[in-house]
Amino acid sequence: MTATAPDDVYASASTRWFALISICVATFLMPMSMSAVNVALPAIAAELQADAVLVSWIPTMNLLGAIALQLPAGRIADMIGRKKVFLAGVLLFALSSLAVVWISHIGWLLLMRLLQGIGGAMVFGTGMAIVSQVFALHGRGMALGLTSTSVYLGLTCGPPIGGWLTEWWNWQAVFVAPLPLTVLCAVLVAIHVRETERQHDQQLDWLGSLLFIVASSLFFVGLSELPDLMGGLLALSGVLLLAGFVYQQEHSPYPLIRPRRMVQNLTFFRSIQASFLMYAANYPLQFLLSLYLQYIRGLSPAEAGQLMLLQAMMMAILAPIAGRLSDRLEPRIPATLGCVLFAAGFLILALLDQDSGLTQVVIALLVMGTGFGLFSSPNNNGALSVVPHDKLSIASSLLNISRTLGNMLGMAVVVFLFNLLIGNAQLTPEQFPALIQLLEIAFALCSGYALLAAWRSWSRGKVRAS
Structure with missing residues (x-):
């Protein structure tokens, strides 16, 4: 397609x-x-x-x-x-x-x-x-x-x-x-x-819409309540209803999406997978790094916030340049390179300890800002380039859903690590070794997400005909 x-x-x-x-x-x-x-x-x-x-x-x-x-x-x-x-x-x-x-x-x-x-x-x-x-x-x-x-x-x-x-x-x-x-x-x-042409022969799938709203709400609320048992049950109910939604969409005359057709469009589907994994890696970053900078390094909230702006600065500079580059090159080239750099930045952060200098954090943030700047717009450009003109809104929605679900997964894993390694204890100096261990594991996992994103990004294939 x-x-x-x-x-x-x-x-x-x-x-x-x-x-x-x-x-x-x-x-x-x-x-x-x-x-x-x-x-x-x-x-x-x-x-x-x-x-x-x-x-x-x-x-x-x-x-x-x-x-x-x-x-x-x-x-x-x-x-x-x-x-x-x-x-x-x-x-x-x-x-x-x-x-x-x-x-x-x-x-x-x-x-x-x-x-x-x-x-x-x-x-x-x-x-x-x-x-x-x-x-x-x-x-x-x-x-x-x-x-x-x-x-x-x-x-x-x-x-x-x-x-x-x-x-x-x-x-x-x-x-x-x-x-x-x-x-x-x-x-x-x-x-x-200008307004797009109205599709008079189409109808809204009300049953599918209701299934998706209820399923995504249960899954989202369940994740936010983990590791409580009720949270797990709600999340599981959401997953089961999402499976029902996928089945219903394949048999609906006017579906929101055709899951099988979306999966068959490898370029679009793998772009969504790459987006999901990159946002799962990125979303916990500010939270985790804020804890390290304020608790371990003793920075004030304002000082920590100003330091973390480095990543946003690099991303803001590079995203339009990378987008223009993806108009001329295959989008998977800058996007995949961005994933690899993003993973490298997390590996640098995974090596932090109580005595690490702030220079290490600065280098990691600059590398990660470069990586995410190279990834975001080429990935979106590659995904939307293979979508029919009359399906661009639903494709845009799917890209945004992949981002939100990635955010949810990233934070859910971090919350699970906190419950596993620190529990309900206050973050006092006695807990700092456990916090360092948690940060090392979380940063390593995020690096793994980014490497998986690089794999899905590269395997999407070419957008343009030779």
């Missing part, structure tokens, strides 16, 4: 760039908001008098909404138009953010976070597809590279921005501050993006 070339309706460079800027603004603001809220959690807990369990659900509800609605949102976008779904997602995100101003109970805040996640699913299920559509004949890899950079910068810049807003104003400012840029993004998309 190969992509069909669309007509060049975006011949105007200014139209293309305004469209790209609007998508990048949205894909920066939503992950930025997600990570910025984490810094405001103590202030939220104090004002809303929420216990630790409810507070932990504030970031979780956002991810839950994002993953559960990802596939249905992508399918609806391919049916009725990507522009409509994107704008609806931006509107839902903006309204749920604005509603936080009047919230006085933790339950309502959790509902708003769920709605924000659903809005994010609608944006991310269409964002890359719109960029791929707009730049199909004009350097798609470079444009996807800038889109990937905006996502990563949003996640990285969120904590310092959230800290400043909470300290200077209040925690509600974390939700309200992005609204002017959100409105600007919607206006630019409304003006510069």
